[in-house]
Amino acid sequence: MSLPRATELPTGGTVVSAEALRNRTGGWRTAGRPRVDFDRCVNCKLCWVYCPDSAVLVEDGVFRGFDYDVCKGCEICVEMCPVDAIDMVLEGDD
Amino acid sequence: MTDVATRMTRAEAPPAGARLLTGAGAVVEAMRQIDPDVVPVYPITPQTPMIESFSKLVADGRAGAEVINVESEHSAMSAAIGAALAGARTMTATSSQGLALMTEVVYVAASQRAPIVVALGNRALSGPINIHCDHSDSMLVRDSGVVQLFAQSAQEVYDLMVLAPRVAEHPEVLVPVFVCQDGFTVTHSAEPVVSLADERVRAFVGDYRIPHPLLDVAHPTSQGTFAMPDHYFELKFGEVHAMRAALRVIPEVAAELSRVTGRAITMVEPYALDDADRALVVLGSTAGTIKDVVDELRAEGERVGLLRICSFRPFPREAVRAALGGIESVVVLDRSLSPGGTPALYADISRVLSATPASVQGCVFGLGGRELDPDGVREAFDRARHPAPGELGYIGLRE
Numbered sequence: 001m002s003l004p005r006a007t008e009l010p011t012g013g014t015v016v017s018a019e020a021l022r023n024r025t026g027g028w029r030t031a032g033r034p035r036v037d038f039d040r041c042v043n044c045k046l047c048w049v050y051c052p053d054s055a056v057l058v059e060d061g062v063f064r065g066f067d068y069d070v071c072k073g074c075e076i077c078v079e080m081c082p083v084d085a086i087d088m089v090l091e092g093d094d
Numbered sequence: 095m096t097d098v099a100t101r102m103t104r105a106e107a108p109p110a111g112a113r114l115l116t117g118a119g120a121v122v123e124a125m126r127q128i129d130p131d132v133v134p135v136y137p138i139t140p141q142t143p144m145i146e147s148f149s150k151l152v153a154d155g156r157a158g159a160e161v162i163n164v165e166s167e168h169s170a171m172s173a174a175i176g177a178a179l180a181g182a183r184t185m186t187a188t189s190s191q192g193l194a195l196m197t198e199v200v201y202v203a204a205s206q207r208a209p210i211v212v213a214l215g216n217r218a219l220s221g222p223i224n225i226h227c228d229h230s231d232s233m234l235v236r237d238s239g240v241v242q243l244f245a246q247s248a249q250e251v252y253d254l255m256v257l258a259p260r261v262a263e264h265p266e267v268l269v270p271v272f273v274c275q276d277g278f279t280v281t282h283s284a285e286p287v288v289s290l291a292d293e294r295v296r297a298f299v300g301d302y303r304i305p306h307p308l309l310d311v312a313h314p315t316s317q318g319t320f321a322m323p324d325h326y327f328e329l330k331f332g333e334v335h336a337m338r339a340a341l342r343v344i345p346e347v348a349a350e351l352s353r354v355t356g357r358a359i360t361m362v363e364p365y366a367l368d369d370a371d372r373a374l375v376v377l378g379s380t381a382g383t384i385k386d387v388v389d390e391l392r393a394e395g396e397r398v399g400l401l402r403i404c405s406f407r408p409f410p411r412e413a414v415r416a417a418l419g420g421i422e423s424v425v426v427l428d429r430s431l432s433p434g435g436t437p438a439l440y441a442d443i444s445r446v447l448s449a450t451p452a453s454v455q456g457c458v459f460g461l462g463g464r465e466l467d468p469d470g471v472r473e474a475f476d477r478a479r480h481p482a483p484g485e486l487g488y489i490g491l492r493e
Binding site: 003005006012013014016 | 205206207208268305306313314315316317318319321324325327328329331332335
């Protein structure tokens with residue numbers, strides 16, 4: 001990704017919502033990524049509520065997994081899941 | 095030497111409709127008319143009468159601002175940033191140590207492009223502690239990215255205060271604008287001031303509009319974000335762009351205001367420069383004394399003149415070069431010190447005139463409120479008789 005020139009940056013570094021979607025913060029993960037066991041998942045969507053990066057994918061009201069382009073690997077979903085359906089795995093392992 | 099009585103007879107009659115106002119009073123009158131939304135402020139001499147009087151107007155129901163009595167100037171500027179970015183027209187006022195304590199956050203205000211108007215009563219920085227005028231407080235925020243406009247008189251303070259919101263809030267500028275006036279010499283001296291009608295001021299400043307108010311919850315934004323080495327430089331450079339825009343915007347808005355007031359507001363004010371072979375350069379109220387001495391020296395047949403810098407940041411390089419480039423010998427008067435270095439105005443003028451035949455030397459004067467009297471001005475013009483490029487001296491100092 002080429003970096004923006006000074007004149008292309010928003011005034012004062014203000015980040016408007018649509019621009020936040022462009023940032024691929026998935027590259028920040030250093031300690032693995034979350035993995036969900038759909039056999040255990042009860043679709044409570046607490047992970048969706050708590051995820052600070054909107055990296056939890058929900059379609060038609062159903063939890064479908066994670067957007068690894070923006071997940072920073074903070075593990076709050078693992079922490080909040082009431083049925084231990086989410087764990088962390090090393091990148092490349094599934 | 096001309097005696098005081100002779101000088102007094104030269105004083106002009108006050109213009110029609112003028113009232114006696116101090117520089118601080120001129121700030122308060124402009125603030126009452128502009129009617130800002132939020133004024134976070136902490137008192138400090140010689141700014142105190144500004145905020146005392148404005149707070150009274152609010153208490154009496156004659157101004158609608160939310161005055162926030164914060165616990166320090168650091169908090170004043172922090173609250174001002176929050177208010178200005180939230181979507182409220184915001185002003186504050188300070189001096190000297192107050193600005194020093196505020197400085198950390200002044201840089202943030204400029205970087206976050208918060209269009210705050212700041213009335214500054216210039217006062218010497220401690221130490222030793224001193225309450226009187228010099229420009230060391232302004233110079234402390236020289237590189238912070240804020241606009242700094244220096245008034246000579248209470249009238250100019252009023253005009254610049256009315257101008258300031260339009261400059262600060264211009265979509266291509268969006269940085270704080272400081273309206274600077276010499277502590278006590280202007281802040282506390284009553285002079286004839288003509289103000290506009292309230293509705294003309296309100297029409298001139300208009301509504302407060304910024305691109306992304308934080309309280310616009312339908313269009314949420316993140317502001318004050320972290321910048322890594324891959325973005326910091328470019329975001330900082332945005333402030334250079336803001337200053338370049340201000341260089342164009344200030345004269346445009348000033349011309350618009352001048353059409354309403356009939357009074358000129360200029361980036362630089364040349365005085366008797368056209369055929370001058372020697373010239374002084376100065377910021378602030380000292381220009382008044384110098385103009386008197388220029389008149390005297392002109393009457394004695396000497397070709398002397400003055401360039402008063404009103405817009406110190408952005409520094410109007412082209413205008414300065416046009417005004418001074420043809421002058422044989424220039425003495426730049428700085429009312430602040432750079433121990434071991436070059437005083438700010440001298441450095442700026444030297445750079446601008448480096449490719450011209452003008453010889454430029456510097457003189458520091460007036461620290462801690464020391465008067466520069468007409469004899470001192472004559473001494474400065476005498477120094478200009480002996481071009482000494484790059485030299486730095488002191489006037490009125492027991493060296």
